[in-house]
Amino acid sequence: MGSSHLTSFSFPSSERLKGSKCFDRVFREGYSLQSSHFVVLFVRNDLNDNRLGIMIRRKFGKAHDRNRLRRWIRETYRLTKPYTVKGFDIVVLPRKALSDVFTKVSFHQVFEELSELYKRIGA
């Protein structure tokens, strides 16, 4: 019971989306969900798990801010894993509106917004 609880929140490297072919497939065939600050693209894969990819442009901000946003997106994915439908390749993109207000945004706001989008995957 304890071990299943541990694995449910983990984030191994097999659950990360790698390779430009995989990204191209999501962009070409995927469905999109949008909020005011994020775009989530997803497409069904042949695996039992989800795979998460994050794309943040250099234009978004300095390296420190890009790292922070990437960690927040991954943390949100990790914490909402038990409530998310399995078997999809997911790509998360920040929109331009986020980079303008990013210094004032907290983790909770990102978490609220992204977890809503994650729940709608596959619907």
Next chain:
RNA sequence: AGAGAGGGACGGGUGAUCGCGGGAUUUUUUCCCGAGGAAAGUCCGGACUCCAAGGGCGGGGUGCUGGGUAACACCCAGAAGGAGUGAUCCUUGGAUAGUGCCAUAGAAAAGGAAACCGCCCUCUCCAGGGCAAGGGUGGAAAGGUGAGGUAAGAGCUCACCAGCAUUGGGGUAACCCAAUGGCUUGGUAAACCCCACCCGGAGCAAGGCCAAGCAGGGGUGAGUGGUCCCGCUCUAUCCCCCGGGUAGGCCGCUUGAGAAGGGCGGAAACGCUCUUUCUCAGAUAGAUGAUCACCCUCGACAGAAUCCGGCUUACAGUCCCUCUCUGUCU
């Protein structure tokens, strides 16, 4: 107490839970480590790797002097000039090797030439001659100030000052001091340049190995192409273009001009030496975050990507050391 000057250290802490990267132990867990003073800009200097092998040159860089260093455009000490009451700070080769430029204004902007308003003499005027003190122009006007001298003036003469040259002395040197001489020589080298010293080029996506796959394919060139560019020289069936195929894994990859402490040398930067001291990120879609509790001053700038030595830029706040000036009290 106030106002400053110089230099250094730190960059929230502790505990718990979940999660991530690496290593050790091993077959399943457990333990250990895990961003910065700037990791940044890529502005310099190296180490390292490749460029078939060379050769000088072009070209580039640095710029008071001496020392330190693997090396530097960095650091330390000193010199000259400038700013400040001061602690301190700022600047730095050569303009008598040559060339160029100095718009407008101004008479004249650099082989020593020139005269607009002027001054003086000859003189009725016209005109001729002497002069550069004063005015004016300009960022800058051909040494400055004072006295003598003169028709008026002028280094024409003299004194002092600035500057130049020579000689002597001190200092490793930049330079300083003294004497003598002739009376004088604009600014700009972050303009070309001269002098002294240094530099081959590209960069870890360098480069090497393995696996898979495609087509041992087609075309141009023979003094063309490549070694950063140009020229010379040397070498080779080589180079380039079009089209096609992969874009996976491993090595490089982190122990190093390393850190801490002690001793010695040195004025300092720094160097030498010892410790059975410490080992301190190594990812590759790219690891540090979230939650809870407590405390304080409620946390700025901001994230390693081959590695070091600097410089520069960004930065909330806290602490320490040395020194200066002003005011008050004893």
Next chain:
RNA sequence: GCCCCCAUCGUCUAGCGGCCUAGGACACUGGCCUUUCAAGCCAGAGGCAGGGGUUCGAACCCCCUUGGGGGCG
């Protein structure tokens, strides 16, 4: 990550350190013309990315910062 390049009116661009208070084209505004619009003519507004330095004087020369763009196995 490493290595380069660029920055001039709203846009595309000229520009020997002094002629530059920066020229031209399109676009914009106002006027003339036209019954009206377009075209044409006349006039106007609007810029050297920012900060230091060299120079008597910088769009131009030298540093630093910022913002764009490109190349690589």
